[in-house]
Amino acid sequence: MKIGFIAMSGVRAHNEQLTKLGLTLPGFVDRNRIIASLPSLGLLTLAGLTPKKFEVEYHEIADLKTLPGLPTHFDLVAISTFTAQLKEAYAVADFYRAHGVAVVMGGITVSSLPEEAREHCTSVVIGEGEPLWPEVLRDLENGCLKPFYAQSPPGQFDLRDAPMPRFDLLDPAKYNRITVQTSRGCPHKCHFCASSILLTPLYKLKPVEKVIQEIREIKKIWPRPFIEFADDNSFVNREHSKQLLRRLAPENLRWFTESDVRVAEDGELLGLMRDAGCQQVLIGLESPARASLSGIELKRDWKARQQDYYKAAIEKIQSYGITVNGCFVLGLDADTPEIFDDVLAFVRDSGLFEVQVTFMTAFPGTPLYARLKAEGRIIRDRAWELCTLFDINFTPRGMSGSELQAGFLKLVQQLYSTEETQTRRRRFRRMLRTSPNFGRSAKQTSELLAA
Ligand code: B12
Numbered sequence: 001m002k003i004g005f006i007a008m009s010g011v012r013a014h015n016e017q018l019t020k021l022g023l024t025l026p027g028f029v030d031r032n033r034i035i036a037s038l039p040s041l042g043l044l045t046l047a048g049l050t051p052k053k054f055e056v057e058y059h060e061i062a063d064l065k066t067l068p069g070l071p072t073h074f075d076l077v078a079i080s081t082f083t084a085q086l087k088e089a090y091a092v093a094d095f096y097r098a099h100g101v102a103v104v105m106g107g108i109t110v111s112s113l114p115e116e117a118r119e120h121c122t123s124v125v126i127g128e129g130e131p132l133w134p135e136v137l138r139d140l141e142n143g144c145l146k147p148f149y150a151q152s153p154p155g156q157f158d159l160r161d162a163p164m165p166r167f168d169l170l171d172p173a174k175y176n177r178i179t180v181q182t183s184r185g186c187p188h189k190c191h192f193c194a195s196s197i198l199l200t201p202l203y204k205l206k207p208v209e210k211v212i213q214e215i216r217e218i219k220k221i222w223p224r225p226f227i228e229f230a231d232d233n234s235f236v237n238r239e240h241s242k243q244l245l246r247r248l249a250p251e252n253l254r255w256f257t258e259s260d261v262r263v264a265e266d267g268e269l270l271g272l273m274r275d276a277g278c279q280q281v282l283i284g285l286e287s288p289a290r291a292s293l294s295g296i297e298l299k300r301d302w303k304a305r306q307q308d309y310y311k312a313a314i315e316k317i318q319s320y321g322i323t324v325n326g327c328f329v330l331g332l333d334a335d336t337p338e339i340f341d342d343v344l345a346f347v348r349d350s351g352l353f354e355v356q357v358t359f360m361t362a363f364p365g366t367p368l369y370a371r372l373k374a375e376g377r378i379i380r381d382r383a384w385e386l387c388t389l390f391d392i393n394f395t396p397r398g399m400s401g402s403e404l405q406a407g408f409l410k411l412v413q414q415l416y417s418t419e420e421t422q423t424r425r426r427r428f429r430r431m432l433r434t435s436p437n438f439g440r441s442a443k444q445t446s447e448l449l450a451a
Pocket residue numbers: 007008009010011012013035036037038039040041042043045046078079080081082083084085086104105106107108109125127128129130133179181193194195196199230231232258363387388389390
């Protein structure tokens with residue numbers, strides 16, 4: 001039997017003014033190009049769980065125009081999508097069903113909207129894919145696919161049983177970064193988070209040995225890969241992280257990951273990250289304003305309590321030669337029109353190497369979505385295509401929607417102007433020249449200083 005793994009890919013933004021700006025602002029475009037060439041690790045993982053008796057193919061759809069050219073000789077297609085491309089994914093599912101092919105959809109978004117998704121496919125997989133995929137394949141062979149497959153209890157898959165993703169299905173020329181997942185979940189509970197916390201309430205670690213095996217498998221195809229860890233929050237468990245970093249160091253990698261500011265508390269950890277090839281850590285700082293941070297993290301208001309420490313944390317991490325990509329969310333409930341200047345001032349003052357600004361976005365399945373829906377603040381029902389992080393899908397509280405849009409555009413122009421970007425980079429390089437914590441090899445140093 002033949003299975004087609006189909007990933008919705010590319011980045012989406014419908015905000016025309018922003019897209020126009022994006023075409024002229026270098027920093028903005030570069031980052032989008034990089035992330036747009038990442039494959040779907042979810043599907044490669046399921047392919048890794050698929051017995052050899054099935055023939056498998058991996059395809060990506062960045063644009064529905066390419067749909068008629070796609071092969072239809074499958075017994076089953078497995079589609080993965082995030083929210084912004086959900087409606088496009090439905091069109092793909094409809095296309096295959098019209099060709100008599102069974103369609104299974106899964107992933108974070110359809111797990112939150114199973115009934116809606118089921119209107120377009122044979123089966124919906126709700127939850128982590130690994131424990132359910134073998135059952136789907138069995139039912140496919142027996143001709144009795146069920147409408148829903150739900151993980152019960154949710155989120156309990158043990159990453160010690162994680163299969164080797166089928167990186168070999170990828171066209172080596174097409175990707176400049178490859179993803180590896182070392183952990184799943186996050187100990188925090190931010191009201192807007194639409195990431196793996198929607199699949200699992202636990203923070204789970206993949207054994208070090210398995211991560212190293214995945215990296216070696218990748219190196220068979222890309223000898224000196226740039227790895228993007230597809231974690232929501234790496235390095236939460238210090239002991240495990242240090243073991244992993246010690247094993248990563250001899251692999252001669254360059255990598256990027258997402259973490260929280262607490263990595264700055266541990267100099268030994270930062271030194272190990274530096275020595276293992278960490279180039280950048282992306283941190284959800286969310287806001288420079290304590291009032292805006294308050295209430296974001298639902299368990300202990302953790303993010304609001306970190307705010308005083310933000311600048312010192314950025315300085316410490318960057319002193320190890322690891323750049324920080326600080327992410328800010330605009331349109332939080334306590335945000336007023338002053339927030340745009342506050343973000344700009346914070347970025348300038350903190351010495352952040354890189355910055356990412358996005359709109360607060362209500363994704364299906366999140367506590368934020370439920371609250372805004374109850375408050376009548378979701379702009380249009382089921383407007384999933386607006387869940388890009390660059391479009392506004394809700395009515396803000398502390399300013400009007402048009403003030404949010406205008407303030408955001410102005411901020412983007414300021415933050416990503418050539419001058420501002422170069423100033424950030426120069427400041428980082430200057431700092432590195434005298435940093436006692438930056439003890440990389442001469443080659444790594446010259447690479448970073450040239451960046
Ligand atoms: C890599 C990545 C990308 C890549 C690759 C996307 C892809 N095709 O997989 C690219 C760069 C293309 C991308 C694009 C976008 N991304 Co992105 N991306 C990520 C990132 C960093 C890692 C995702 C990952 O690999 N996870 C690991 C895998 C193993 O998990 P998984 O995909 O959930 O798969 C598991 C289950 O969901 C399930 N499963 C998944 N698919 C299927 C399918 C079937 C049939 C079955 C049975 C099971 C199943 O089984 C898997 C194993 O358990 C996450 C952030 C993060 N740290 O996780 C953001 C993230 C997923 N992205 C996000 C966003 C917003 C986007 C964009 C909308 C941005 C934009 N403006 O365009 C686009 C959407 C494009 C799209 N494809 O729909 C949000 C998604 C929020 C949401 N719920 O929709 C996240 C969570 C980041 C965030 N800011 O919160 N992204």
